[in-house]
Every structure is written in C-alpha cells, then in structure tokens.
Amino acid sequence: MGKPADDFLLDVRGLSKHFGGIRAMSGVTFSIPQGSIISMIGPNGAGKSTFVNVVSGTHVPDAGEVHFKGEDITGLPGHVIAAKGIGRTFQLLELFDSLSVLENVMVGCHTRSRSGMLACGFSLLSALKEEKRIKEEAMESLAMVGLEGRAHDPIYRLPLGERKLVGIARALGMKPKLLMLDEPAGGLAAHEVEGLARLIHLLVERGLTLFIVEHNMPFVMSLSRRIIVLDEGMKIAEGPPEEVRANEEVIKAYLGEEVC
Amino acid sequence: MNGAPQSKLLWLVSIVAITAIPLVAGSYVVGVMCFIAIFGGLAVSMGLLLGQAGMFSLAHPVWFGLGGYVSGILALRGIAPPWLGSIIGAVFVGFVSYIIGAPLLRLKGYYLACATFGLLLIVQISLGQLGPLTGGHEGLMGIPPFSIGGFVLETDVHYYYLSWALCLACLWFLYNLMDSRMGRAIKSFSDSEVAAKSMGINVPQFKLKVFTLTAVMASLTGSVYTCYLRFAEPGIFGFPLQVQLMTMVIIGGGKTLYGPLLGGFVVMWLKELIHMYLGKVLPRMGAHVDALFFGVLIIVILIFMPGGLSGWLDRLLDLGRRTFGKTSG
Amino acid sequence: MTGGSIYAVIGICWSLVYLITKVLNFTTGEFVMLGGMLTWVFRTAGFSLVPSVLFAVACTILISMILERIAVRPVRYPNEVTYMMITIAGASVIKGLVLLAWGSETRRIESFFDTEVIHLFGATITSQVLCVFGLLVIVTIGLSLFLNRTLFGKALRASAVNLTGASLMGIDISRFRLFCFGLAGGLGAITGIVITPITFTGYEVGMLTGLKGLVAAIVGGWTMTGTMVAALVLGLIEGFGAGFISAGLKDVFALLIMILFLIVRTMNFASRAGRGSP
Numbered sequence: 001m002g003k004p005a006d007d008f009l010l011d012v013r014g015l016s017k018h019f020g021g022i023r024a025m026s027g028v029t030f031s032i033p034q035g036s037i038i039s040m041i042g043p044n045g046a047g048k049s050t051f052v053n054v055v056s057g058t059h060v061p062d063a064g065e066v067h068f069k070g071e072d073i074t075g076l077p078g079h080v081i082a083a084k085g086i087g088r089t090f091q092l093l094e095l096f097d098s099l100s101v102l103e104n105v106m107v108g109c110h111t112r113s114r115s116g117m118l119a120c121g122f123s124l125l126s127a128l129k130e131e132k133r134i135k136e137e138a139m140e141s142l143a144m145v146g147l148e149g150r151a152h153d154p155i156y157r158l159p160l161g162e163r164k165l166v167g168i169a170r171a172l173g174m175k176p177k178l179l180m181l182d183e184p185a186g187g188l189a190a191h192e193v194e195g196l197a198r199l200i201h202l203l204v205e206r207g208l209t210l211f212i213v214e215h216n217m218p219f220v221m222s223l224s225r226r227i228i229v230l231d232e233g234m235k236i237a238e239g240p241p242e243e244v245r246a247n248e249e250v251i252k253a254y255l256g257e258e259v260c
Numbered sequence: 261m262n263g264a265p266q267s268k269l270l271w272l273v274s275i276v277a278i279t280a281i282p283l284v285a286g287s288y289v290v291g292v293m294c295f296i297a298i299f300g301g302l303a304v305s306m307g308l309l310l311g312q313a314g315m316f317s318l319a320h321p322v323w324f325g326l327g328g329y330v331s332g333i334l335a336l337r338g339i340a341p342p343w344l345g346s347i348i349g350a351v352f353v354g355f356v357s358y359i360i361g362a363p364l365l366r367l368k369g370y371y372l373a374c375a376t377f378g379l380l381l382i383v384q385i386s387l388g389q390l391g392p393l394t395g396g397h398e399g400l401m402g403i404p405p406f407s408i409g410g411f412v413l414e415t416d417v418h419y420y421y422l423s424w425a426l427c428l429a430c431l432w433f434l435y436n437l438m439d440s441r442m443g444r445a446i447k448s449f450s451d452s453e454v455a456a457k458s459m460g461i462n463v464p465q466f467k468l469k470v471f472t473l474t475a476v477m478a479s480l481t482g483s484v485y486t487c488y489l490r491f492a493e494p495g496i497f498g499f500p501l502q503v504q505l506m507t508m509v510i511i512g513g514g515k516t517l518y519g520p521l522l523g524g525f526v527v528m529w530l531k532e533l534i535h536m537y538l539g540k541v542l543p544r545m546g547a548h549v550d551a552l553f554f555g556v557l558i559i560v561i562l563i564f565m566p567g568g569l570s571g572w573l574d575r576l577l578d579l580g581r582r583t584f585g586k587t588s589g
Numbered sequence: 590m591t592g593g594s595i596y597a598v599i600g601i602c603w604s605l606v607y608l609i610t611k612v613l614n615f616t617t618g619e620f621v622m623l624g625g626m627l628t629w630v631f632r633t634a635g636f637s638l639v640p641s642v643l644f645a646v647a648c649t650i651l652i653s654m655i656l657e658r659i660a661v662r663p664v665r666y667p668n669e670v671t672y673m674m675i676t677i678a679g680a681s682v683i684k685g686l687v688l689l690a691w692g693s694e695t696r697r698i699e700s701f702f703d704t705e706v707i708h709l710f711g712a713t714i715t716s717q718v719l720c721v722f723g724l725l726v727i728v729t730i731g732l733s734l735f736l737n738r739t740l741f742g743k744a745l746r747a748s749a750v751n752l753t754g755a756s757l758m759g760i761d762i763s764r765f766r767l768f769c770f771g772l773a774g775g776l777g778a779i780t781g782i783v784i785t786p787i788t789f790t791g792y793e794v795g796m797l798t799g800l801k802g803l804v805a806a807i808v809g810g811w812t813m814t815g816t817m818v819a820a821l822v823l824g825l826i827e828g829f830g831a832g833f834i835s836a837g838l839k840d841v842f843a844l845l846i847m848i849l850f851l852i853v854r855t856m857n858f859a860s861r862a863g864r865g866s867p
Contacts, residue, residue: 056458078457087458094455096448098515106441107448111460113441117469120440121433127440134441174460316670363852370613373673374807375848377800382845499796503681506674552685558678562671563663 008067009034009178009209010055010086015064016233017047017054024050025233027064032178032211037204039212039220041244042230043254048213049091051230052182056088057081069177083111087176089167091183095155101166102151105138108173112137141169145199161192168199178209185216193219221245229253267435278424282417292528294420298485300524301427303508304517305474305481308434310506311514313470314450316369318502319376320478322383323353325497327479328486329387329394332403335487342406346483350476357475358468365467380499387494399493406487419488426484427521430477434517446470500551507554510561513568522569527554597820598728598780599802600809602773604816607806615676616656618799619683620774623649624781626687646778652683653774657767680796724783728776729817808850 008031017025025047032038040048053059055066057078065074073081087108096104113134115127142148145165150158158166164184171179185193193216200210200223214220220227221241229237229244231253237244244250282290306320330352331345340348360379367375388397395401406413406422413419437443449456449463457463486492504527505520512523531550565572602617627645636644660675805823809815 058454058457077462078454079460079462082458082460090455090458094452096451096455098447098451099444103444107444107456107461108459110441110445115441117437117442117473120442121437123436123440131440170455170459310670316673364848367851369670370673371807371851373613374803375851378804378845378848381800382848503677506677510674551681552689555678555681555685559660559675559682562675562678563660566671 008032009069010211011065011067012055013065013067015051015054015061015066017050017059017061023233025054025061025230028230028233028235029064030228030235030238032209034209035204035207036225037200037210037212037223038226038228039214039224040228040230041214041217041220045232046230046253047233048230049182050233052088052180052213055081056086056180082174082176085174085177086180087171087174087178088180089164089171089182089184091186093163093167095163095166095170097155100152100154101147101158102135102138102142104155104166105141105169105173106134108141108170109134109137111174138169138173141172144172144202145169146195161188164188164196165199172203176208178211179203180211180213182213183215184212185214185219197223271432275428278428279421282420287416290416290420292532294416294423294488296521296524296528297420297423297427298481298488299504299528300508300521301423301430302478302481303505303512303520303524304427304431304434305477306505307509307512307514307520308438308517309470309474310509311516311519312438312450313446313467315365315467315471316373317376317471318373318499319379319383320474320505321497321499321501322380323357323475323478324482324485324501325383325387325492325494326353326356327482328492328497329400329482330479331483332400332486332492333393335404336400336402342404342483342487343408346480349483350479353479354472354476357472361468361471361475362464365464365471377499380502384494384498387497394494395492397494399491399495400486401491403486403490403492405490406484413487419484423481423484423488426480430481431517431521438517503551504554507558509568510558511568513570513572513574515567516570516574519568519570526569530554530557595780595784595798595820596801596805596823597725597817598776599799600805600816600820601728601732602777602780603803603806604809604812613673613676613803614770614773615673615799616653616680616683617773617777617802618796619680620649620653620777621781621784621798622687623652623683624778625785626691626781627778628782628785630691642782645782646775649778650771650774653770653777654767657770662763662766724779725817728779 010032012031013029015025015028016023028047028051040051042048050059054061057073057076057080060075065072067073068081068084068086071084073084096107099107113130115124115130118124119127139148139151142151145168147162147165147169150162155163155166168179168181168184184196188196197219200212204210212220212224224241226239227237227241227244228235229247229250231249236249236253237247239247278293281293285293302320302324306317309315309317309320327346327349330349331340331342334340334345334348335342339345364372364375364379387394390396406419413422438446445456445461445466448459449461449466453463482497508523508527509520510523511526512521513519530553534550534553561568567575599617599621602620603614607613624645627648628641631641631644632638656676656679660679801823802820805820806816808823809817809819
C-alpha cells in the first residue's frame with residue numbers, strides 16, 4: 001500500500017527548534033496520512049508541545065520543513081496556517097474567558113466570514129446575515145461535542161472536562177483538515193476519557209485527520225494507528241502501538257533505566 | 261451578551277433625554293453636558309482601546325489634538341470649511357496612526373504605555389514649537405465656527421447637539437462592532453493572543469485597525485472641540501488630558517462601552533462641584549486640585565471597585581436578572 | 590554630563606522598584622521633587638542645611654512607604670495597568686498637595702559648599718555638579734555592595750528573579766516591597782536635593798526628569814550598569830541636541846530615542862527567538 005507523497009496530509013522533515021541553549025526539538029521527521037489518528041508521546045520535556053507549536057505557527061523552526069497538503073508552510077505565521085486548515089487545542093485550554101461558550105466557538109468560525117470593521121460597525125445587512133450563519137455553524141460544532149445545552153453559559157461555570165470540549169468545538173469551527181489535540185485527556189475522569197475517544201472516532205468518520213499529543217498511554221494505545229515517541233527532542237520510535245509498547249528505547253526513556 | 265430588547269429601550273430613553281435637556285436646562289448645564297459629550301465620547305474610544313482590546317496607549321490626546329489642529333488650521337486659512345476640515349483631519353490622523361501604530365503596537369504593556377507617552381509629549385512639544393504653522397504656544401485663535409450647508413453653529417446649544425450626535429454615533433458604531441465577529445475577535449485576542457491566532461485571527465492587523473479606528477474617532481471629536489472653543493492650544497492636548505480620560509474610564513468602568521461615558525458624566529460634574537465649593541477657598545489652583553482629588557478617587561476605585569461604576573451596575577443587573585428570570589441569551 | 594548622572598540615579602530608582610515589585614512607579618519623579626521641595630521648606634522654617642536635608646529625606650521615605658501601604662498593597666487584581674494608574678494617580682495627589690501647600694513658584698536652595706566654581710581640565714564646573722557625580726558614585730558603589738554582599742541584598746536580588754520562589758523560601762514579599770519603595774523614595778529625594786541648587790525646584794519638576802530616568806532604565810534593560818550607561822549617553826545626546834538644535838526640542842530627543850529603542854528591541858527579539866520561549 002505504498003502511499004504517494006501527497007496522500008500525506010502533514011509532512012515533517014528534519015524539524016528542529018532550540019530556545020537559547022536548550023534543544024527542544026532536533027531533526028524530527030515523519031508523516032501523517034489523511035484520515036488517520038496519529039499520536040505523539042514522550043516523557044515530560046520531550047518536545048511534544050514544542051512540536052505542536054512549531055507546526056501550528058506559534059514558533060518558527062530553526063531548521064527543517066513542514067508541508068501541509070503538499071504546500072510548504074514552514075515558518076508561516078500562526079493565523080495563516082490556521083486558515084489553511086490546521087486547528088489545535090491547548091494544553092492550558094486558553095479559552096476566552098470574557099466570552100460565553102457559544103461565543104468562544106463562534107470565534108473559531110472567524111475565518112469563515114468576511115465582514116470587515118465598517119460592515120460590522122454600521123450593522124449592514126450582509127454582516128447580520130453572516131452572523132446568523134456563524135451562530136448556526138457554531139451550534140453545530142457544540143452539538144458535536146455534546147455541549148449545546150451550555151451555549152450561553154460563561155466559561156467559569158464549566159468544569160474542566162467541558163472546558164476541554166469547548167476548546168475542541170472551537171477548533172472545529174474552522175472546519176480544519178488536521179486537528180491537533182494537545183493533551184486532551186489530561187485531568188479528565190474515566191468516563192470523560194471514554195467520551196473523548198468516541199468523539200475522536202466521530203471526527204475521523206467526518207473526514208478529519210487527528211494528531212494527538214498525550215501522556216495517557218492506554219488512551220493513546222487504543223486509538224492510534226501509529227505512535228511517534230519523542231525523547232529529549234528527538235524521535236526515538238515510530239510504529240503501531242504494539243511495536244512501540246515493546247520498544248526498549250521507549251521503555252528506557254520513560255523509566256530512565258532498563259527494566260530487567 | 262447585550263440583551264437586544266432592553267438596550268433598544270435604553271437607547272430610546274437616552275436619546276429622548278439628551279434631546280430634551282437643552283429645552284429645560286439653562287446654558288450652564290448645556291455647556292457642561294456638551295463637554296461631557298466631547299470628553300466622555302473621547303473616553304469611550306479610549307476605553308475600548310484600553311479596557312476591551314487591552315492596549316495601553318497613552319497617546320489618545322494626540323489624535324484629539326491633531327484632528328482639532330488640522331481642521332482648525334484649514335478653516336483659519338480659509339482652505340476648507342470646518343466640516344470638510346474635520347474629515348480631512350480624520351483621514352490624516354487615520355493615516356498617521358496607521359503608520360505609527362504598526363511598529364508601536366508590537367510593544368506590550370508597560371512598554372507601549374511608555375512609548376505612547378513619549379509620542380504624546382513629542383507631539384505636544386512640537387505643536388508648541390512650530391510657531392508659524394500652529395500658532396506656537398499661544399495656539400490658534402479665531403477658528404471659524406462649524407457650518408453645515410449655510411447653517412452656522414454659534415450657540416452652546418448648537419454644539420451640544422453636534423457633539424452629542426457625534427458621541428452617540430460613535431457609541432452606536434462601537435456597540436455594533438463589539439457585538440459582531442470583530443468584537444468577538446477583539447475580546448478574544450485580549451484574553452489569549454495565542455488562541456486567537458490559532459483561530460486564524462491576524463492579531464497585529466487587528467490591533468492596528470482598532471488603534472486607527474479609535475484615533476479617527478478621537479480626531480473627529482477634536483475637530484468639533486476646537487470649533488466649539490474657536491481656539492486651540494498645545495497645552496490642552498497633553499498628559500493631564502490623558503489622565504482625565506483615564507479617570508473617566510476607571511471611574512466608569514473599562515469593561516463596558518458606556519462606562520467611560522458614565523465616568524465622563526461623573527467626572528465633569530464633580531469638577532464643577534469642586535470649583536463651586538473649593539474655588540472660593542483656593543482660588544489659584546484650578547487643574548491641579550482636580551488632579552489631586554481625582555488621584556485619590558482613582559486609587560479608591562481601583563482598590564475597592566476595580567470594575568468601575570458600570571462594572572458594579574452590570575453586576576447588579578446580572579443579579580437582578582438571575583433573581584427574576586433565567587439567564588437566557 | 591550632569592543630566593546623565595541625574596538620570597542614572599533616577600533610573601536606578603525605577604529599576605529597583607520595578608524589578609522587585611513589577612510596579613512602574615510613576616511617583617519616582619515626584620520623590621525627586623519632594624527632596625528638593627521639602628529641603629526648602631525646612632530651610633525656610635529655620636533649620637540649617639544638614640538637618641533640613643535629613644528631614645526632607647526622611648519625610649520622603651515616609652511618604653513613599655505610606656504610598657506603598659495604602660495604594661499599592663491593597664490592590665486586589667494586580668496587573669501592570671492597574672499599578673501604573675495607581676502610581677500616576679499617586680503622583681497627581683502628591684503634586685496637588687505640594688501645590689496647595691506651597692504654591693507654584695519655583696524655589697531654590699543654596700549650593701552645599703562655598704566654593705562656587707572649580708576649573709577642571711579646562712572646563713568650568715560648579716562644586717554642586719561635583720556633588721552630583723559624587724552622589725552617583727556613592728550610590729552605585731553602595732548599592733552594589735549592599736546587593737551583593739549583604740544577606741538582605743541577596744535576598745532582594747533573588748526576589749527580583751523569581752518572586753514566587755522567593756516567597757516560598759520564607760522571604761516576606763510585602764516587607765520587601767515596602768523597603769524598595771522606601772529606598773527609592775530616599776534615593777530620589779537625595780537626588781532631588783543635590784540637583785536643586787542647580788536646577789531649582791517646584792511642583793512641576795517631577796514629571797519630565799522622572800520620565801528621563803525611566804527612559805534610562807528601560808534602555809539600560811533595568812540593570813544597574815545598563816541604566817548608568819544609558820543615562821550618561823542620554824545626557825550627552827541631550828547636551829548636543831540642545832546645542833545644535835533648539836533647546837526646546839531637546840526633550841523631544843530623549844523621547845524619540847526611547848521610542849526608537851523600544852521598537853528596535855522588539856524587532857530583535859521577534860526575529861531571533863522565533864517568537865517564543867518554551
């Protein structure tokens with residue numbers, strides 16, 4: 001099943017990033033095929049969040065290339081990359097606290113409307129019509145994560161699990177092709193993690209490609225087609241879950257020494 | 261989050277009230293209210309910049325002053341009547357603020373404040389130094405009054421309606437803006453810039469647009485102001501004005517759009533009261549006694565009521581809404 | 590040159606408070622003014638020079654600490670903007686009080702020493718100017734000794750680097766802040782006293798000088814040596830500017846420099862680190 005190059009949604013080659021003296025990421029290379037669920041794991045400080053930040057445009061890499069849908073997006077600013085179809089969530093949520101749940105998701109739909117300052121300020125009909133459409137789209141995204149009942153609540157009223165879902169709904173607003181989840185299962189109770197897994201499958205059915213950075217091993221093992229393991233900024237393993245689980249390098253990285 | 265039926269009623273009531281005031285009150289009140297429209301309106305655009313968009317710019321009086329000077333100079337030299345001069349001034353200010361804003365807005369927090377403060381002083385000093393053009397330290401005198409299609413605005417009442425029309429128009433525009441996708445974007449990047457960017461929002465561009473927009477509004481207000489006074493002088497457009505605007509924003513509350521206008525109302529009337537009662541006791545002081553008083557007031561409010569009056573009002577309303585009905589959209 | 594030294598000490602005042610408390614204290618300029626003003630007050634009340642100076646400094650320190658207690662500490666949601674407004678408000682209050690109490694004319698106090706003029710390297714320098722230099726030297730040496738050698742000083746430096754860590758080590762942050770305010774007040778006052786024989790004093794003095802001290806601190810990156818260098822350069826440029834172009838615009842220079850510097854600085858960071866830190 002040799003996949004031709006442009007069947008890979010995301011293609012990362014030799015990606016490196018350092019901050020001052022710290023080499024957060026060195027020479028990371030792999031590809032994400034369309035419609036798959038790929039996960040990245042690794043001990044703390046391995047460079048997983050840096051990776052997400054670099055791909056999504058928050059940081060500019062020092063070396064290497066990122067190709068998305070065949071196009072070179074290396075070093076482009078975050079909002080440009082987002083508009084091209086890469087969405088993400090944040091480990092620390094980064095929700096908009098002064099907006100309600102629905103409004104948070106509507107921000108996600110920002111790129112799907114065009115009304116400018118003047119159109120909005122003068123409340124032109126075109127702007128109002130777009131607003132209505134965005135509201136509907138946002139409600140759809142909320143419904144997908146099961147939160148339509150909370151649409152008008154302020155963020156502070158939601159527990160962590162629901163806030164994470166808002167983050168996902170928000171990223172969905174852009175109708176991205178690739179969705180990167182940064183530690184989505186962190187801090188969630190068991191049933192919430194199950195719900196998350198179901199949601200992820202649902203999203204893949206709808207045509208999304210998922211990239212998940214996670215700590216929660218069972219969660220990751222059960223979902224992913226392939227797993228990438230990072231340690232100290234370098235890729236030390238890649239393959240289907242069973243292979244990775246048995247890989248000695250991986251075990252060493254996590255436990256710090258060989259397990260006899 | 262701006263319940264539509266309620267605010268339409270509120271708008272109607274306010275407009276009626278404002279229109280009615282000159283009919284029932286004397287020229288003193290009208291004069292004060294006129295200044296409230298001007299400075300309160302200025303505070304509103306500043307409040308947007310500071311309170312909602314999170315940009316701490318100390319340069320607002322710059323746009324106010326430039327607008328006033330441009331339209332004043334053009335009118336004085338007979339090049340353009342004030343209404344046209346205001347528009348030219350607004351375009352000029354829009355242009356300048358766009359160019360200056362681009363590099364400036366990359367600065368964060370304190371640094372932006374310092375840089376814009378520097379800008380403020382530079383402009384103020386320069387206005388005073390460019391004698392032949394701007395009338396130097398004494399300023400421009402005898403600026404012709406505003407006239408629209410032959411009708412010349414001469415009395416306080418005329419300018420009252422003009423300034424309130426401008427103030428309310430700006431307020432209306434801003435309300436629409438904040439209720440739309442642009443407003444959401446603005447609130448989003450002041451909450452979390454990185455998340456906003458990941459949603460495709462070009463944050464630097466946005467900040468620049470908001471900056472320019474508020475500058476243009478300030479410029480228009482400035483043109484009306486100098487026409488009203490028939491006079492412009494560098495001293496008006498300096499740091500004390502900025503502090504006064506900030507006072508209005510703080511007292512009224514920076515998180516809402518109407519807060520600074522409310523703050524303007526409170527501040528201007530308090531000033532009148534101070535002058536009435538203390539003016540006899542301390543005849544020489546003027547602006548600095550105000551500064552003292554308002555300094556204390558700012559400290560008190562920032563410590564005990566950080567959301568300002570409107571923040572407090574909004575919480576009351578919220579409480580009322582929750583007690584008497586569901587919180588629905 | 591004199592300008593430079595003045596700005597240097599003031600710049601240090603700004604840095605001190607900012608580093609430890611993250612508060613941009615806009616009353617720094619007012620402390621300078623107060624030093625001179627209060628000395629005049631005490632002088633005209635009949636005290637001789639030295640006691641006047643001591644009282645003035647003591648009062649300013651007291652005022653500064655009171656400011657910290659009633660205006661800075663109780664703030665519930667500390668953020669930069671709030672602190673800034675509060676200190677600006679505080680500065681207004683101080684200015685207003687001074688104006689009320691002692692009117693708006695400028696005052697002066699006499700030079701410290703009797704010999705008015707000294708000739709050094711072909712230039713004419715007044716003894717007062719030497720005092721200013723002397724002050725700068727003493728302050729820098731004193732401060733570095735204090736910060737580097739004493740336990741208290743080191744604790745201060747630790748807090749400057751990491752506030753939460755420091756408080757976890759049992760360092761009492763609010764007392765530190767109080768101390769820093771007091772120190773800044775004292776230094777500012779002394780600076781003000783030393784320059785007053787040269788430049789007079791009045792309720793307006795605080796703003797512009799304080800601002801230039803701030804410029805020095807910013808450009809110098811909030812470090813002591815950086816601030817000093819920046820301040821001296823600033824003073825030099827100002828001097829040249831006043832000579833070549835009109836004196837009125839010399840202030841504009843300082844401000845322009847600051848703005849340009851700030852902008853260039855962000856540009857450097859933006860391109861280098863690729864926007865971000867881990």
